[in-house]
Amino acid sequence: MTRALVSARESALLKLTRCPCCGAGRVSSSGGRAAAVAFACNAVFGLDANAEVMPISVCPSGSYVAARALNQQALKAVREMAGAP
Numbered sequence: 001m002t003r004a005l006v007s008a009r010e011s012a013l014l015k016l017t018r019c020p021c022c023g024a025g026r027v028s029s030s031g032g033r034a035a036a037v038a039f040a041c042n043a044v045f046g047l048d049a050n051a052e053v054m055p056i057s058v059c060p061s062g063s064y065v066a067a068r069a070l071n072q073q074a075l076k077a078v079r080e081m082a083g084a085p
């Protein structure tokens with residue numbers, strides 16, 4: 001692991017102003033070997049013990065998409081039972 005790569009990863013993290021998954025705004029950040037950036041969606045990305053960027057707290061956007069799909073399936077099922085096209 002080169003120092004330059006650690007520095008480049010930290011820099012990439014700290015440049016994030018929005019969640020890379022859903023676009024929610026940044027709410028806090030800290031630099032150094034334990035660099036971390038937190039977003040309004042509750043996602044947190046940071047450097048792990050190997051200085052690799054890791055999701056410390058995952059973005060829930062995928063779960064919102066899944067919940068919406070389940071709601072749409074349920075609505076479609078009810079409409080079909082009611083005879084709607």
Ligand SMILES: [Zn+2]
Binds near residue numbers: 059
């Ligand atoms: Zn997010």
